[in-house]
Amino acid sequence: MNFAVLVFPGSNCDIDCFKAVEQTIGQPVEYVWHTTTDLSKYDAILVPGGFSYGDYLRCGAISRFAPVMNEVVKAAEQGKFVLGICNGFQILLESGLLPGAMLRNKSLKFRCHSAQLRVENNGNPFTTQYAEGELIDIPIAHGEGNYYCDDATLAELKANNQIVFRYNGENPNGSVDDIAGISNKQGNVVGMMPHPERAVDQLLGSEDGKRMFTSILNAWREKHGAAVVR
Template sequence: MKFAVLVFPGSNCDIDCYKAVEEAVQEPVDYVWHTATDLSAYDCILVPGGFSYGDYLRCGAISRFAPVMNEVAKAAEEGKYILGICNGFQILTEANLLPGALLRNTSMKFRCHDTVLKVVNNQTPFTNDFELNEEIVIPIAHGEGNYYCDEETLKQLQQNNQIVFTYKDNPNGSLADIAGISNVRGNVVGMMPHPERAVSELLGSADGKRMFTSILKAWRDTHGTASVR
């Protein structure tokens, strides 16, 4: 399996994602610049956190038009795994690969601390190593993490089991305590918390590691290869 970590001007969690793949699954991983026009070599694309293009206009609003995002959309259509983290989640909503939007935290403050998440859907390629309703510790670091969508969209998210994670103690005002969602197909997930910063107990939690082992496990199951140890 091969991972791509996208890099936009202003990305600051790309190295974290790269190191998390190395630590969690020891699979090949490349940095891919935002001008790339071919992602066909990759099975999973990580859209990292940071402040792409300085968050000018609106978080993710400029990155959404980067050439590589056309390829991300194609990869999503092909069923490849796409994970957007923090600013990556914002980019995926701006690109209409996920519904809704991320607004300013209701506190109007940047929040940076551990959060407890509830695994609401463990049937995605990103969460199959978790137990349903399991509580996990994953850090956040954002100023615009307040997830919002209209009533009809929320109803669809709930009916289609697209809400993947919720906060135990909502840190940003997100609608229905939403911390992460998927597309209908389940191969695209966006989340504000940072699993790549929780792959070792030395970092305070290793709960994020299972997101990466889940991805590898799903890919191996699809390709008929040996399961993750």
């Protein structure tokens, strides 16, 4: 399974994503620069966190127009797996691959600490190795993670089981309905503010993020008739 880790000017979690793939599931992974115009060789695309283009205008607003994002849209339409983390989530929202928008944290402060999430949908390709309702510890690091959508969109997210993660207990940013991560209707595109790539080893304080990577590997293997990872 071939993974691409996108790199924009200002990305700072690309190495974390690369290492998470390399060390947790041992699959081929490459950095892909934002000017790339061909993603055909990749089965999964990771859009990492950071401050792409310095977060000018608003988070993800400039990255949305990078040449590589046209290819990400095509890949998503082909059913390939796309995961946007933190700034990557913001970029997917700006690109229209996921519904809604991102606002400043309600506290107007940057929050950087471990957060407890509740797995709302374990039928998603990224979450099959979790139990529905399971509580997991995944760190956050953002100043604009306050997910917002209107009532009609929220009702649609609920009806289609597109809410993948919610914050359990404290909501660190004020996001609507405690949302921490969502998917598109097909389930192959996921965006989340917490950083699973920073929770793949107990030395980091949690290894609860590791199963996101093993889940997506299993989803790809099942799709291609290969043995899954237990």
